[in-house]
Amino acid sequence: MVKLMSEQAATAAEPAPREGAGFAMSDRGWFIGAGMSLTWIIPSLFTVWRQPTMLDIVPTLLMFVFGGAFIVTVPVMRRLPPGAARVGPAAVLFGLSLTLIPWLGADVRWLWTFVGVALAVSRMSRAILWIALLVLACLTFAVGVWDDTDVGTSALNAAVILSVSVMMATLTSNISTLARLRAAQNQVADLAAERERSRVARDVHDILGHSLTVITVKAELAGRLLDAGSPAARDEIAQIEQLARGALADVRTTVHGYRGVSISGELAAARAALESAGVSADLPGTTEQVPADRRELAGWVVREAVTNVIRHSGAGVCRVRLDGRSIEVADDGRGPSSAASTGSGLTGLRERVETAGARLLIGRSDLGGFNVKVTW
Numbered sequence: 620m621v622k623l624m625s626e627q628a629a630t631a632a633e634p635a636p637r638e639g640a641g642f643a644m645s646d647r648g649w650f651i652g653a654g655m656s657l658t659w660i661i662p663s664l665f666t667v668w669r670q671p672t673m674l675d676i677v678p679t680l681l682m683f684v685f686g687g688a689f690i691v692t693v694p695v696m697r698r699l700p701p702g703a704a705r706v707g708p709a710a711v712l713f714g715l716s717l718t719l720i721p722w723l724g725a726d727v728r729w730l731w732t733f734v735g736v737a738l739a740v741s742r743m744s745r746a747i748l749w750i751a752l753l754v755l756a757c758l759t760f761a762v763g764v765w766d767d768t769d770v771g772t773s774a775l776n777a778a779v780i781l782s783v784s785v786m787m788a789t790l791t792s793n794i795s796t797l798a799r800l801r802a803a804q805n806q807v808a809d810l811a812a813e814r815e816r817s818r819v820a821r822d823v824h825d826i827l828g829h830s831l832t833v834i835t836v837k838a839e840l841a842g843r844l845l846d847a848g849s850p851a852a853r854d855e856i857a858q859i860e861q862l863a864r865g866a867l868a869d870v871r872t873t874v875h876g877y878r879g880v881s882i883s884g885e886l887a888a889a890r891a892a893l894e895s896a897g898v899s900a901d902l903p904g905t906t907e908q909v910p911a912d913r914r915e916l917a918g919w920v921v922r923e924a925v926t927n928v929i930r931h932s933g934a935g936v937c938r939v940r941l942d943g944r945s946i947e948v949a950d951d952g953r954g955p956s957s958a959a960s961t962g963s964g965l966t967g968l969r970e971r972v973e974t975a976g977a978r979l980l981i982g983r984s985d986l987g988g989f990n991v992k993v994t995w
Contacts, residue, residue, distance in 0.1 A: 649693045656733075657686045663729060667722045678722040685715045685730065692737045706751065709737035713755075725766030728759045728776060735784030740791050748788060756781040817970075832926050833892040834862050840895055855895075880918035882906045882946075886939065889925040893937050896929045898950075901938040908943050913995055916975050917946045923968045924948035924991040934988050945994040949984030965991075 660682060667678040692708045699705050716730045723730075738751050756777040763773030837859050844852035883906050893900040909917050921939060925948065928937045932952025940947045965981065968991075972979040977995040984990035 650690060653690045653693070657689065659732070660686055660730070663719075663723060663726065666726055667719075678719060681715070681718050685712070685719070685733075688712050688715055689733045689737065693740055696737075696741050705741040705743045706738070706747070709734055709741060709751070712737050725762050725768070728762045731755055731759055732780050732783055735780045736787050739784045739787035742791060742795065752781055752784050752788075755784075832929050833888075833895065834859050836892065836896045836929060837862070858891075880915050880922065882909055882914045882917040882921065882941075885918040885921040885925075889921055889937075889939070892925060892929060898928065898934055899936045901936060903939060903941045906941060909941055909946070910943065910995075913975075913977075916972065916977060916993070916995070917941065919968065919971055920946050920991065920993050921948065923964050927964065927989070927991075928952065932988055936986060938984075938986065945992060947990065947992040949986050949990045950988040951984070951986035952988035954983050954988050955981065 664679070664682055667682065688708075689712060692712065695708050696705050699707065713731070713734045716727050716734065719727050719730070735752060735755055738748060738755070741748070743751075759780055760773045760777040763776055764770060768776075837855050841852045841855035841859065844855060886902050886906065890900045890902055906914070906917075925937060925939075928934055928948070928950045932950045934950035934952030936951045938947075938949045940949075965979075969979050972993050975995070977993050980990075980992040980994070982990050
């Protein structure tokens with residue numbers, strides 16, 4: 620019976636179904652377990668049938684009503700609001716057991732194990748549950764003594780009801796806690812997935828935004844060179860093809876989470892992009908002063924800031940400064956604007972910077988244009 624009750628507790632601890640959904644699929648486990656545990660009513664049935672009125676239809680029907688009430692205890696309890704109202708199904712079960720007193724007499728107390736289980740799985744407050752179980756156990760003991768059953772047997776009967784009920788209450792509580800933990804784990808997994816999607820979206824934006832900007836600039840330059848009949852147009856077209864292939868490879872590796880960015884590589888790419896856009900590049904000749912754990916972040920700063928210079932600034936000069944504590948990208952273009960300061964590129968860069976524990980500062984540069992500075 621303990622095993623059957625344990626299975627019932629697992630079902631009783633499951634979340635309640637939606638209102639109006641009828642008996643939920645999760646109730647089936649309880650129906651099976653509760654139905655099997657009703658085999659413990661058979662001794663009481665034999666007691667009824669041993670009476671002079673063999674197979675009396677009334678007590679037999681009452682016994683089946685009692686069993687049916689026990690089976691629907693959990694589904695009904697789930698549809699009641701939390702609180703004392705959940706005592707209701709167990710109280711109804713107890714009342715049904717009293718109707719069998721004319722046939723069972725004091726032996727009706729053996730049915731109160733089912734009442735204790737109904738109380739245990741009701742998920743009412745701990746204080747109310749303990750009071751109800753102790754009252755039931757004391758009543759069982761008192762009825763046994765009143766029926767001239769020896770004190771030891773009466774105490775054992777009460778102890779069985781109390782222990783089975785407490786075990787069921789503990790199992791129900793533990794399984795409810797486990798269900799909440801699983802729900803929390805699912806939520807954490809969803810948040811992790813959302814964070815990963817945001818990371819991929821941010822990286823793809825940064826990669827394609829930079830690469831497509833350079834490709835656009837070089838395509839315009841190649842078009843002008845073709846119009847002028849310059850042989851340099853072929854070189855520019857070849858570089859466009861190389862950039863497009865590189866962007867495609869970057870997207871693929873970013874989606875798989877393997878892509879890395881280096882400050883030296885980004886400075887070299889920035890020089891080529893700025894020169895193609897007709898912007899004078901004032902870049903550092905070395906990156907040794909940047910700490911190893913900040914080189915990737917510095918590379919992302921150069922990529923996003925230089926892309927914005929080419930796209931939005933209308934600048935003639937772009938300057939990059941590095942030291943052991945910061946990186947700064949400045950230009951002499953139009954300067955800060957609300958659109959430039961809140962664009963998705965800078966928003967993604969801010970998220971990346973803050974994730975790395977650094978600080979992003981945006982404002983007007985001493986050259987008169989836009990200034991992006993990250994300190995760590």
